[in-house]
Amino acid sequence: MAFLAGDVYPCRSPMNVATVRRPLFLLVLVALSILPFVIQQTLGNAWLRTLDTAMLYIMLALGLNIVIGYAGLLDLGYIAFYAVGAYTYALLNSPQLLPLLSGTGYEGLLHTPIWIVLPLAAFLAGLFGMLLGAPTLKLRGDYLAIVTLGFGEIIRLLLRNLTRPVNITNGPIGINQIAPASFAGHRITSPVHLGSIELSSLHQYYFLFLVLVLCVILVSARLQDSRIGRAWIAIREDEIAAQAMGINTRNVKLMAFAMGASFGGVSGALFASYQGFVSPESFILMESVMVLAMVVLGGMGNIPGVILGAILISLTPEVLRDIVNPLQDRFLGERIVAPDDLRMLVFAMALILVMLLRPEGLWPSRRRKAEFHEADPVVTPGTRAGQHD
Numbered sequence: 001m002a003f004l005a006g007d008v009y010p011c012r013s014p015m016n017v018a019t020v021r022r023p024l025f026l027l028v029l030v031a032l033s034i035l036p037f038v039i040q041q042t043l044g045n046a047w048l049r050t051l052d053t054a055m056l057y058i059m060l061a062l063g064l065n066i067v068i069g070y071a072g073l074l075d076l077g078y079i080a081f082y083a084v085g086a087y088t089y090a091l092l093n094s095p096q097l098l099p100l101l102s103g104t105g106y107e108g109l110l111h112t113p114i115w116i117v118l119p120l121a122a123f124l125a126g127l128f129g130m131l132l133g134a135p136t137l138k139l140r141g142d143y144l145a146i147v148t149l150g151f152g153e154i155i156r157l158l159l160r161n162l163t164r165p166v167n168i169t170n171g172p173i174g175i176n177q178i179a180p181a182s183f184a185g186h187r188i189t190s191p192v193h194l195g196s197i198e199l200s201s202l203h204q205y206y207f208l209f210l211v212l213v214l215c216v217i218l219v220s221a222r223l224q225d226s227r228i229g230r231a232w233i234a235i236r237e238d239e240i241a242a243q244a245m246g247i248n249t250r251n252v253k254l255m256a257f258a259m260g261a262s263f264g265g266v267s268g269a270l271f272a273s274y275q276g277f278v279s280p281e282s283f284i285l286m287e288s289v290m291v292l293a294m295v296v297l298g299g300m301g302n303i304p305g306v307i308l309g310a311i312l313i314s315l316t317p318e319v320l321r322d323i324v325n326p327l328q329d330r331f332l333g334e335r336i337v338a339p340d341d342l343r344m345l346v347f348a349m350a351l352i353l354v355m356l357l358r359p360e361g362l363w364p365s366r367r368r369k370a371e372f373h374e375a376d377p378v379v380t381p382g383t384r385a386g387q388h389d
Helices: 002-008 014-043 045-070 079-092 095-101 107-111 114-136 141-161 201-224 227-237 239-244 249-275 285-298 303-331 339-357 366-372
Strands: 192-194 197-199
Touching: 014 045, 014 201, 045 201, 045 227, 045 249, 045 285, 045 303, 079 095, 079 114, 079 141, 079 249, 079 285, 095 107, 114 141, 114 249, 141 285, 197 201, 201 227, 201 249, 201 303, 227 239, 227 249, 239 249, 285 303, 285 339, 303 339
Parallel strands: none
Antiparallel strands: 192 197
16 A cells, blocks of 8 residues: 555665755755856856746746645646736836826835735735635546636636726736845846856846745755644645545645645736736737646656656756757758757657656655555565565
């Protein structure tokens, strides 16, 4: 049985684990600190921008992992919370609402600092997550997926048409002239000089995203090991049994939707600050599918696996662009296949292969791996593979 899988793995002393993890964490932190400089020097600013975008996708994937990986709730409208966070930042840091606020004394709201916008975006996205979760508490599987898909499309269409009687979102044109993030009067788009090292805006955004990604990882890890995390896993395994054991499935599900949505809201606010422009077309269904693919491909419920899936999928377009375009130029003399079109083919093939060969994902958790292979024979030290009584 899956819940007995822990017996297969040898026990490790907590002190030994901590002794190994601490220097490993410091080594990874140092590597991540020098990574943007190496990327810029070897591959250029385009790859550094892709790396920044990968950080945003990691936050999105970790948020969706709470809903799908921990609680087992299939959400196909997750990108709606990304949109809520993005438009929250855009409306509070652009001239879009200036005609509405002019002469009211509240013009200062259009320059709200990012350290205020991020918690606000998380709160509003979490609120929308609860609004999505409340009417879907009794739905599971395909029915839940259809409802969440509709919710995502409703949010996108609302942003597209919220122009009358007051123009709030600027419709399909989107909101531009969004101010970048600033700290203590310093705009992140202005370069910073640390001795002989110059930190461009791409470097500064990278380190901002890195700090927040580490915070999201820490929160996700603590949630996974907490009482609420175990309740989510119990609901994922068997909701009826969880309810029979005294778990308030309604509140626990709402908390999963709210917590996952809040991560999406923070990522969306950072996206608006980074891009300087948002429009409803940035939050289409395909974006939700991409984030879902990151979670499934990497390994649902496992934080390192989700991070791996987010990195692989977010970097694929740039890899294909650097490989496919030169090959077409050299052998065909013209570009027949666009890398973005080929990307969808690669995604489809990768998902098919993963579902066939590793349905638990590329880097699953031990619990998840045991669930998928619980029928396999357990090899003990006294027996060899293929020998059974």
